[in-house]
Amino acid sequence: MIAVGTLRMLAPLVLCSAGPALAEPRTDYMLHCQGCHLPDGGETPGKVPPLAGHIDRFLSRPGGREFIMRVPGVAQSGLPDARIAALLNWIVQEFGSARRLSAPLFTAAEVARYRQQPLTDPLAQRRAILAQSPKR
Template identity: 45%
Template sequence: MKTRILWLLLLVPAAAYSDPKTDYLLYCRGCHLADGSGVPPEVPSLINEIGELLTLPGGREYIVRVPGVAQTDMNDAQLAAVLNWVVTEFNSQTTPTNFAPYTAEFITRVRGNVLINPLKHRAALVSQ
């Protein structure tokens, strides 16, 4: 009987235990570092910058369409949770008060439209 319960525990998928902080560390830290500071100018900082981008028309989509985000090896729900974690953890000073958390549905709709030239797109975004 006990052995059976142990087998059941082994069958629970590892993803069930994932949390956004762990996922950030696994999938984003390699480039953006654990504290989100990145290695500017090559790897942008995620501290307070993301909150600023969220105030711009198209900014919410841009964040999802950047290759490192759109093509990450996470499902849509996990990715939404990681982005919301990045927003609240690193951008408390700049996030608009009416920020509506990312949802899996939004990620599903937007992530397929990966930006070929993210830097150019960003420049156009901030100069509008």
């Protein structure tokens, strides 16, 4: 009999080996994002802001969508643009608030364009975006 802890450790490997349809984007989140943003989209206090309940705040403000694609974890990721777009769409669906906007889906072309311009001061940019009023 296999211990529950062992099964939890093997789950990502099984998903990855099951093929791309099962490996993405939830597994990409597990492998590339949850170390900082936690499994529930939470924050690492003082270091990494939460995604859960906050991602739609960026989508509702000027420059917020572009900001998401330019943060260091996205801009410097080794994932291809199409997988990042799928991952970002999953994050919006998974961690958006109940009032989540019906924002357009992220596309590979859009990700490719914006991730080429990584942010030099993401904290200052984040504050500036969140200080703006939401788009109408």
